[in-house]
Amino acid sequence: MEVSITEVGPGDIDIDPAVLCGLMGIDPDDIPEPYSGIIQRELDEIKNYPNIKGGFKISGNIDILSPKGVLSYEGVEFGAGKQVVDNLSNSEMAALYICTAGEEVSRRSKELMGQGNLLEGYVTDLVGSLLVEGAMDILHEKLRNEMESKGLRVTNRYSPGYCNWNVDEQHKLFSFFPEGFCGVRLSESALMNPIKSVSGVIGIGKEVKFNKYICHACSSVNCIYRNIKHAV
Amino acid sequence: MEELLKQIAHCVEFGKINQASPYPPDLKGKDGADELTKKALDQGATAEEILTNALIVGMGKVGVKFRENKVFVPQVLMSAKAMSAAMAHLKPLFASGAAKRKGTFIIGTVQGDLHDIGKNLVSMMVEGNGYEVIDLGVDVNADTFLTEAEKYPHAVIGLSALLTTTMVNMENIVNALKEKNPETKVCIGGAPVTQDFCNKINADLYSPDPQGLVEYLDKLAS
Structure with missing residues (x-):
């Protein structure tokens, strides 16, 4: 199957200020100035981020090699690790994805930091992280709906760099997409640019499972997925 | 002078930048690290005294609280901004070699x-x-x-x-x-x-x- 692109309007993503406060370590029920003003201002800025988009490449030519912790996708072996591969078990297809919040949000964060507006820059950086996750939530839901109409289910999404999956494997993942897909480029060191971008895989099948809580199995304490969960 | 330096340290610890800064709420309307540092210099404190007995004291407390998860990144950034406001008065003195x-x-x-x-x-x-x-x-x-x-x-x-x-x-x-x-x-x-x-x-x-x-x-x- 060819790659598909979905553009997400900034207004389609609903960032809960309570989640943002949680990531900042602030009580959302009692936000003092200047935090409340900065949070509101940076959430209002979202309308100025027009390049939020992402897309999938779906293939049924896959093999889940659980004992080896390997996902074979169209003949390319991803050493995603046992934890990720176990969670993809029973997949009949897999959707690779790339999604970005665009470069505007990171540029604004850097500008604010450079001007000495440290807190504002930090809040903007967090907004960028939540934006790309919010966009990916929309894409994930769209995929779920499409697959449900065919009697199929989808798994959680898993990314290189998380759950002990080596971030360097993004190079293999990006090889399935056209150069500069959705405006995202991958550096030699596997850093996506724009920085507020994500990539990964979702399993699809009649018997796959979506696990509500998976963080207990991972040792990464700095992961935003874990911290978002703690924040809500 | 000792009291003034304590106040500066307090401003740095709690992120009170200047008088106009509304944070933290209990110091609203009061002088911040900016005004108090200028005052300390005007009253004869050296840049090294202010650095050692005020800024380092305040930032040290923030650092320990951050390590102990008693404060988070935003509070540290506010403290850093307050520290920068104070440091703006001291930097020319360090640059000239008058202080180390x-x-x-x-x-x-x-x-x-x-x-x-x-x-x-x-x-x-x-x-x-x-x-x-x-x-x-x-x-x-x-x-x-x-x-x-x-x-x-x-x-x-x-x-x-x-x-x-x-x-x-x-x-x-x-x-x-x-x-x-x-x-x-x-x-x-x-x-x-x-x-x-x-x-x-x-x-x-x-x-x-x-x-x-x-x-x-x-x-x-x-």
């Missing part, structure tokens, strides 16, 4: 990596604890670190990385710096970095938090 800092710290995010929030946070904490900080920015290669280390031969070097793929670039930089001058101290940090990795690449310090680095620098400076 504890040492020099050169920091950068290593080659291939563009993440800088953690690095910026460390820079501010180190500066607030009395060191001159040379921030080389992001995507910094070994040559740039070497050039700066030559300019400041007694400086301690700090390397930051957020990815496992860029973390490995720390090893080349540590090797290059140590080859040029085996006495150069190199500190490393960032989300994927561990003590084991620090040992493996022969760096001198890994700290999971800025305060650990400050304590190490203080030990070297003493």
Whole structure:
């Protein structure tokens, strides 16, 4: 199957200020100035981020090699690790994805930091992280709906760099997409640019499972997925 | 004077930048680090006295609270901004040689990596604890670190990385710096970095938090 692109309007993503406060370590029920003003201002800025988009490449030519912790996708072996591969078990297809919040949000964060507006820059950086996750939530839901109409289910999404999956494997993942897909480029060191971008895989099948809580199995304490969960 | 310095330390600890700053709520309308530092200088305090007995005291308390998860990044950033407001009055005195800092710290995010929030946070904490900080920015290669280390031969070097793929670039930089001058101290940090990795690449310090680095620098400076 060819790659598909979905553009997400900034207004389609609903960032809960309570989640943002949680990531900042602030009580959302009692936000003092200047935090409340900065949070509101940076959430209002979202309308100025027009390049939020992402897309999938779906293939049924896959093999889940659980004992080896390997996902074979169209003949390319991803050493995603046992934890990720176990969670993809029973997949009949897999959707690779790339999604970005665009470069505007990171540029604004850097500008604010450079001007000495440290807190504002930090809040903007967090907004960028939540934006790309919010966009990916929309894409994930769209995929779920499409697959449900065919009697199929989808798994959680898993990314290189998380759950002990080596971030360097993004190079293999990006090889399935056209150069500069959705405006995202991958550096030699596997850093996506724009920085507020994500990539990964979702399993699809009649018997796959979506696990509500998976963080207990991972040792990464700095992961935003874990911290978002703690924040809500 | 002692009371004034205590007030400045309090402003730094709680992020009270200046009179106009509404944060923290219990200091609303009162003088902040900006006005109080100017007042202290006007009353005859030296830059070193203000740095040692006010800014370092305030930032030190914030660093400990941050390590103990009693405050989070936003509060540290507010403290750093208050510290910067005070430092703006002191910097001309340090630049002229009329006052001295504890040492020099050169920091950068290593080659291939563009993440800088953690690095910026460390820079501010180190500066607030009395060191001159040379921030080389992001995507910094070994040559740039070497050039700066030559300019400041007694400086301690700090390397930051957020990815496992860029973390490995720390090893080349540590090797290059140590080859040029085996006495150069190199500190490393960032989300994927561990003590084991620090040992493996022969760096001198890994700290999971800025305060650990400050304590190490203080030990070297003493």
